[in-house]
Amino acid sequence: MPTRQLSLNLFIYPDGHHEAAWRYPSAEIARLTDVSWFQRLAQQAEQVAFDAVFFADGPVLAENIEYAPRFRLEPITLLAGIAAATSRIGLIATASTTYHQPYNLARLFASVDHQSRGRVGWNIVTTTNDAAAFNFGLDAHPSHAERYARAQEFLEVVTGLWDSWEDDAVLADPVGGRYADPAKIHRLDHEGRYFTVRGPLNVPRVPQGRPVYVQAGSSEDGRGFAARWAEAIFTAHQTLPSAQEFYCDIKSRALGLGRRPEHIRVLPGLSPFIGGTEAEAKRLQAEFNDLIQPGYSLQQLRQMLGVDFTGHDLDAPFPRHLIAPDNSRAVASRFQVVLDIVDREKPTLRGLLHRLAGARGHFVLAGTPEQVADHIETWFTQAAADGFNIMPPWLPGGFEAFADQVVPLLRRRGLFREEYARSTLRDHYGLPRPESRFAALPQRRAS
Ligand SMILES: Cc1cc2nc3c(=O)[nH]c(=O)nc-3n(C[C@H](O)[C@H](O)[C@H](O)COP(=O)(O)O)c2cc1C
Secondary structure, eight states, X not given: OOOOOOEEEEEOOTTOSSTTGGGSTTOOGGGTXXXXXXXXXXXXXXXXXXXXXEEOOOSSOOTTGGGSOOOOOOHHHHHHHHHTTOSSSEEEEXXXXXXXXXXXXXXXXXXXXXXXXXXXXXXXXXXXXXXXXXXXXXXXXXXXHHHHHHHHHXXXXXXXXXXXXXXXXXXXXXXXXXXXXXXXXXXXXXXOSSXXXXXXXXXXXXXXXXXXXXXXXXXXXXXXXXXXXXXXXXXXXXXXXXHXXXXXXXXXXXXXXXXXXXXXXXXXXXXEEEOSSHXXXXXXXXXXXXXXXXXXXXXXXXXXXXXXXXXXXXXXXXXXXXXXXXXXXXXXXXXHHHHHHHHXXXXXXHHHXXXXXXXXXXXXXXXXXXHHHHHHHXXXXXXXXXXXXXXXXXXXXXXXXXXXXXXXXHHHTTOSOSSOSSSSHHHHHTOOOOOOTTTTSHHHHHO
């Protein structure tokens, strides 16, 4: 039996994850809307047999666009462009259950799963940015609980749509003159609180059965949702115990729901600054932090903590008392990650902005390739992670350093594959291909 292997994703922000990446001298800012830029990054990740590339998304323009290229190309269509230039690497896009209709979204992902021959994953989010509401005719962003209730029903509908064609529904029999067997294409007839959808989907069953379900919320509601639906989970942790608590909680919740724990890949974020020595790596990190613009960072912090610290002394201790216990963001998991940093490290306001500049609350590690590999191995072997979302501070250099210097160490330690064994994202993650619910019906098995 093969030993347990790491899953590694390349989490792509067009210029890199550090908020000042685009100001770094080697940045190629003119290419950030160019599909060939993303194709090249995906090809580089494919060369070292990464499981997937991943794109975040939200249907609203970032308020701090003045200070960084935080626009969003639509990621599902971007995946289609990348699919054409790659053959093995998985392709994961974020899409919101709050601001999509399930039929349209099921169709989009189904189309790209066909185009990529089974490499698509969907990062299911309920959308963090409140301002998205104003692009969809709403007066306010639905509450956290309401968003998760809608997400639950959304998943029931899209799963039904992806199941609506049985695997053998396509006859493709030109001699007999029958393309498809209508008895194997099913209506959904869903009528719920949020959606009414008849179905079936107008796309044949996809190579993976359905896209891989990825989830990226870690609140109480988020964990319940993930345990029920997720096959891979993106999450942010600053300490080993916090990651272990999350890992253990998710796996036991899934077990309680009759799922196999190994069918959920837990993937925390990791943003590495790599240097020949630790001092060199830290110098590199400081170079980036020196380029941040407080106008951007304060806005980012406001998004996470729901409080605007503009005008406060950047070099005074962080004004913790301004965060009230009934803060509207308190229910979201990233709020807690940031508050834990404040309570543990007691930074100045500027110190906190620097601390979050690299990866918005994900783990940032400035060290040698060995130190990065040690971190990965520790979390992987001590029940904190099944792999990582690698979040290079800048691109492509920050990823190239990881691919050239850390991946060989992980391979030497027997932790990461030398090459792909098979070709779908489900294969890479070691996930089963689900059967259509209709194929599983007793009357169908009997026929
Ligand atoms: C790695 C990672 C990526 C994420 N990407 C997105 C994203 O693209 N869009 C988004 O709205 N939220 C994103 N989120 C955040 C969660 O989905 C968000 O917090 C969720 O709406 C509420 O989750 P909660 O259960 O943690 O409160 C991401 C979270 C993580 C850990």
